[in-house]
Amino acid sequence: MGFQRLVLFFALLASGAPVTTYAQQMNGFDLKGSLIASDEIHSGGPPRDGIPAIDKPEFTEAGLATFLRDDDAVLGMVRNGVARAYPVRILNWHEVVNDRFGPDAAVISFCPLCGTGAAFDARVDGRVLSFGVSGLLYNSDVLLYDRQTQSLWSQLLAQAVSGPMKGQRLTLLPLTHTTWADWRKHHPATEVLTTNTGQTRPYARDPYAGYESSEDIMFPVAFRSAGFHPKERVLGVRIGEKSKAYPFVELGKTTGVVSDRIGDTALTIRFDRKAARATAHSPDGQQLPAVVGYWFAWYAFNPKTAVFRAAEPESPNRSR
Numbered sequence: 001m002g003f004q005r006l007v008l009f010f011a012l013l014a015s016g017a018p019v020t021t022y023a024q025q026m027n028g029f030d031l032k033g034s035l036i037a038s039d040e041i042h043s044g045g046p047p048r049d050g051i052p053a054i055d056k057p058e059f060t061e062a063g064l065a066t067f068l069r070d071d072d073a074v075l076g077m078v079r080n081g082v083a084r085a086y087p088v089r090i091l092n093w094h095e096v097v098n099d100r101f102g103p104d105a106a107v108i109s110f111c112p113l114c115g116t117g118a119a120f121d122a123r124v125d126g127r128v129l130s131f132g133v134s135g136l137l138y139n140s141d142v143l144l145y146d147r148q149t150q151s152l153w154s155q156l157l158a159q160a161v162s163g164p165m166k167g168q169r170l171t172l173l174p175l176t177h178t179t180w181a182d183w184r185k186h187h188p189a190t191e192v193l194t195t196n197t198g199q200t201r202p203y204a205r206d207p208y209a210g211y212e213s214s215e216d217i218m219f220p221v222a223f224r225s226a227g228f229h230p231k232e233r234v235l236g237v238r239i240g241e242k243s244k245a246y247p248f249v250e251l252g253k254t255t256g257v258v259s260d261r262i263g264d265t266a267l268t269i270r271f272d273r274k275a276a277r278a279t280a281h282s283p284d285g286q287q288l289p290a291v292v293g294y295w296f297a298w299y300a301f302n303p304k305t306a307v308f309r310a311a312e313p314e315s316p317n318r319s320r
Contacts, residue, residue, distance in 0.1 A: 027135045029145065029152055034162040036138050036154070042219050044113075044137045048145070051133040052199055053096035059084065059191035062184050067195060067203070070181035073276075075117040076190070077175050080104060083187040085180065090193055091117070092208060093201040095142055097193065098122065098130045106173060107131045109155050111142040112208045113218055115233065116293030117177050118155055120170040139300040140219040156291065156301045172289035174279075182275035221300040227307075230296035235278035236305070237290045239265045244306040245298050246271075251278055253310035260308065269308075 027048040031038040062085075068074075073088040079101035086097060091110035099106050105122035109131070122129050129146040136143040136152065138161070144153040151163025158170045176183065183190060195203045211218075212231050228234075228247055235246040239262045251258065251271040258269040267288060268281045280288040291298070299305060 029134060029136065029150065029162065031152075031162050033166070034152070035159070035166060036161045040138060040222065041143070042137050044135055044142075044219070046133075046135045048135050049132050050135055051093070051095050053098060053130075053132045054090075054094050054193075054197050055098050055130065056198065057097050057099050058194045058196045060194050062188060062190050062192060065180075065192040065194070068180045068192070070179065072180045073177065074180050074183050074192075075108060075110065075119070075175055075177055076183040076187065077106075077108065077119055077173065078187070079106065079173065083190040085183050085187075085190050085192045086110075086117075087180070087193060087203075088117075089203050089206065090195060090197065092206060093203065094197065094199070095133050096131050096144060105129075107144070107170075108175070109142065109144060111155055111293075111297075112211070113137070114139075114141045114156070114293050114297035115212070115231070116141065116156060116291055116297055117175055118158070118291055119173040119175040120158065121173060124165065124168055124170065137219050139221045139297065140217055141297060141301070156293075156297065172291075174287040174289050176277060176279055176287070177292040178272075178275045178277035182272065182277060217296055221296060222303075224296065225299045225303075228295045230294060232295040233276065233278075233292060234295050234298050235269065235280065235290055235292055236298040236302065237262060237267070237280050237288065238302070239263060239267075242306070243302040243304070244308060245295065245302070246278060246308040247295065248276065248278060250308055250310045258308070262306070 074085040076085050082101050086108050092112050095110055097108040105128045107122045108119045110117045129148050131144045134143045134145045141156050149164040151160045151165035153160045158172055160166050160168045215230055233248045237244050242263045244262050246269055252273055256271045266283050271278045280290045
């Protein structure tokens, strides 16, 4: 079975629905006047909510999360003094978690096709939204939808692209893509999302196994760039209208701490090779909102991005 068909098979397995009419109906969403040309929006296979969001997340203590291995990938978040880990092995099957940190609502999203995790404040113009998985893609990246207005939201644009909320933006929150061992080490009191999701899924199995190393991209993207493997992981940072990508392969050539500037803004990039963790920080040490994902995905949404390149070490035989 070809790789694209394999991914589609698992997506359909998760939905339990046929694929015949999705492209015609665009999963029931009205794309009239969309900020994205309708022919650039593609059906990923499942229908709306065929990949079910987690609306009532249950958490356990770190010591009780025996279903996780040390090297399992997690998305880690700290808000209002509460640390939580969202295992990617669960997010692969659900993609969206609607959560609360005390009085604050947040949505944690993960797109397996782009390797991108992003967390957002779920309040827009004073209204708390809850999100689901539309089954549609733009630049191979998941389009969420809010249940209150049926508007479609691009994860990597952090913006509504159709519906009554069109043009509105979500506030990106700091999120850390790392290993379970690394997150637990730095946040021993962390809570962990459990597999008690209300759905039956084979969480021990990765439906996208092999995709990360493949050069294949499953769906069309607006822009492609050579120079890096399409699935090279990058830390993508946007500040105002400027963006910059920090490829892990380049960060691996550094000491793990990079002082940099994006426009007039100073920042520090911290990289841990073993944990495959890269984060951006302000001069006072606060973690900045950023996205870790595949190079092809970051470039598709940011074709004018700057790219960090590590300085070549000086040769001892170089003439002075």
